[in-house]
Amino acid sequence: MNKENNEIENKVMGQIKSGRVKLRSRYVFLAEKLGLGSAFILSVLLAILFFNLVLFYLKASDNLGYLTLGNNGFLAFLESFPYLLIVSVIVLIFIASLIIKQSDFSYKKPFGLITIGLVVFIIVAGIILTTTDVAEKIEEKSYERHSMGGFFDAFLHFGLGERVRGLSGRIVDISDQIITVQTPRSLKKVDIRHLSTPLSEPLSPGLFIVFVGKSDDGVFYAYRLHIASEQDAMMIRRGVNRRFGNFNYRKSK
C-alpha cells in the first residue's frame, strides 16, 4: 500500500512541479461568484418587475373584463391572458432557485423553504411596486421602438392585439345594429344583432365597450357586451387614444 501511495504522490506532484497541473486563478473563482451573484440579483429583479407587469396587465387590459360575460367571456379571457409574462416570471424564479441551489449556503437550510421565501418575496415586492408608476412608464416606453421599451413590447402589446373571441375599444359610430369601434390596432365593425341579452343602457359614441363573440371575415359578431367604467381597461383606452387621438378629434374628422 505504501508503494502505491508513493506512486500517487509522485505522479500528482510530478504533474504539479512540471507545470502541467496549475492552480486556477482566484480571479476566475471571483468572477464566477460575481457572475452568479449578478445573475441571481438580475433574475430576482426581473421576476419582481414582470410580476408587477402581470398585475398591471390584469388591471389595465380588458382581460379580467371578459370574465363577467359568461362562457364566451371565459374563452376570451383565456385568449387574452398574459401567458408570456406569467411564463417569464416562472422561468426567472426557476433560474434564481437554480442559482441558490448552486451556492455554498443553500444546503444549510431546506431548499423548499428558501424557494417559498423567494416566491413570497417576489410577490410582495411586485405588489409594493404597483404603488409606483413603473408599469405605466414601461407601457409608455414600449411604444418607442428604439429604446429598452421595445423589449417589453412583446410582453405588453399582447394585451392590445386583435382577438377572435373578444374585442374592446371605443364606439365612434352606431348605425343599423352595426357599431364602428376603434381598437388599439384598427377600426372594427361590430354586429350586435345576435346579442344574447338585451342592452341594459343605450349605446352612444365615445363609450368604451368590451364585447365577446366571434370575429369572422373582418366583422365581429357580438354575443354579449358590457360598458367599461372610467377606471376599466386603461391600457386599451391609452392604446386607442394613441392610435386615433381623443374622441372629439376623431368625431370632428
Place this chain on the structure above:
Amino acid sequence: MPQNVITDEELVVIVREKDKERYDEIIRRYQLKLSHYLHKFIKNPDELEDVLQEIFIKTYRNLNAFDSDKKFSSWIYRIAHNEALNHLKKYRRQIISLDEHEMDVVDKKMDIKDKIDASISKIKIENALSQLNEKYREPLILYFFEQKSYEEISDILRIPRGTVGILIMRGKEKLKEFLN
C-alpha cells in the same frame, strides 16, 4: 495534537501563496483516508488509484476556491464524493465493499438482533448496503465508516444538518430490515 503541527487549512494557504511543493503533505494526510472511503465504491485497485489521482489533481487546481475559514477535510471529501459518483455513473455499478473491521462497526452500531455468521456477514452487509437507496447509503457510510460528524456530512453531501440525522436514522432502520 502537537502545537507545531499546522492545520490542513493553514497548509492550504501555504500551498496557495508560498510553496506549491508542500501539497505533498496534503496528499500524505488524505491518501489513506480517501482510499478507504473510495474503496466502498470501487473495488478494482487500478480504477481506485486513477480516481484518487484525479481527486488530488482537481483539489489542487481548485485550491483557490477553498474558503480557509471552513473545514478542508469536508471540502476534499466533497470532491471525492463527486468523483466517486461520476465513476459509478460512468461504469453503471453499485458496489459496496467493506473491510473486515467494518463488519464489527456495523454489528456494534446497528444492534442487529440475530448475529450473523462471520463467514457470510461481510457479503450480507455489503449486499444490504448495495440495496439501500443512495440517499441513505452515502450518509451511513460517512457516519459509520468515515467517522464524520453530522455537520461534516452536511458539508460533504450539501444537505441540511437535520436531513442528515433523518437519513441516517431511516437508513439504519432499512439496513436492519435487510439484515434481519
